[in-house]
Amino acid sequence: MDAQLKKGLLEVCVLSAIRKEESYGYKIISDLAPYIEISESTLYPILRRLEQSGAVKTRCTEHNGRLRRYFKLTPTGLRKIEEFIETIDEFERISKFILQGERE
Amino acid sequence: MTQKTWEKQLSRRLKDLPKTERKQVLDYYREIYGDKLEAGFSETEILDEFGSPEECATRILAGEGITPTKAERKNPRLSPAAIVGMFFLSLIFILPLAIVALSLVITFFALTVSGVGIALAGVVYAIGAPLLSIGSLSAAGIFAHLGFGLALCGVGLLLFAAFKPLTEYVAIGTGKTLAFLYKGRFF
Numbered sequence: 001m002d003a004q005l006k007k008g009l010l011e012v013c014v015l016s017a018i019r020k021e022e023s024y025g026y027k028i029i030s031d032l033a034p035y036i037e038i039s040e041s042t043l044y045p046i047l048r049r050l051e052q053s054g055a056v057k058t059r060c061t062e063h064n065g066r067l068r069r070y071f072k073l074t075p076t077g078l079r080k081i082e083e084f085i086e087t088i089d090e091f092e093r094i095s096k097f098i099l100q101g102e103r104e
Numbered sequence: 105m106t107q108k109t110w111e112k113q114l115s116r117r118l119k120d121l122p123k124t125e126r127k128q129v130l131d132y133y134r135e136i137y138g139d140k141l142e143a144g145f146s147e148t149e150i151l152d153e154f155g156s157p158e159e160c161a162t163r164i165l166a167g168e169g170i171t172p173t174k175a176e177r178k179n180p181r182l183s184p185a186a187i188v189g190m191f192f193l194s195l196i197f198i199l200p201l202a203i204v205a206l207s208l209v210i211t212f213f214a215l216t217v218s219g220v221g222i223a224l225a226g227v228v229y230a231i232g233a234p235l236l237s238i239g240s241l242s243a244a245g246i247f248a249h250l251g252f253g254l255a256l257c258g259v260g261l262l263l264f265a266a267f268k269p270l271t272e273y274v275a276i277g278t279g280k281t282l283a284f285l286y287k288g289r290f291f
Contacts, residue, residue, distance in 0.1 A: 024135070024139070025132060025136045026136045026139035026140060027139075029136075039154075039163075040132075040133065040136055040153075040154055040160070041163035041164060044163075044167065045164060045167020048167060048168075049167070064138070064142070066135065066138050067131060069135060
């Protein structure tokens, strides 16, 4: 997959992974693994970017004597997801056009 | 590799990041490491999945907008002043030491070779002297020559046995030390 496209998709995937409830690094990766390839080193910059843009909020808690950082979706983050969903229609029209060219 | 060394190497490669951010990255990996351990993965499995510290650092730094090459370069480019300084430093300290080490190697090598020479001379003497003096010497005299020759041979072998490994140790040790000191310094 094109790197730019994947980067955008991954951001929305991560946001969706914490939509229902806050989550942490390992769980986000495990939840996304069946749908999209993501490694620890890919997730980190995405989380940082999302935090800096205000799409997620973080908090640290203790878990089994060690620290765990939880990520929570903010209204800004939710808007990002909704914006993406709106573009899916557009995607469909474009992909239809591309597939048409393939068939002819 | 253990998790500790992995983390240390990652930290070293992230030295271009501000301290707090670097700590955040290390905390992040440590947290996932802990979670994966709890999930039943082994240390090796987890580190394999993380990938090498270099790869991780490259990705993290790229995410921060830092060109990875800058942080990854093992031998930072030295300023001309530093190169001149190091040149004189090596002239004052390293060069004399290298000369001493080299002299030692030559001396030990010479002693090793002389050990071989003495041993050979001993053998020649032990055989030659009794042969040449057959008829003119008593049996005791012949045995005395034989004994002296064998003793000489023994001394030679001892010299050889003692100095051959010494020569090798010093030569290899010096070579390695110099290679370490100058690794990529001037190139």
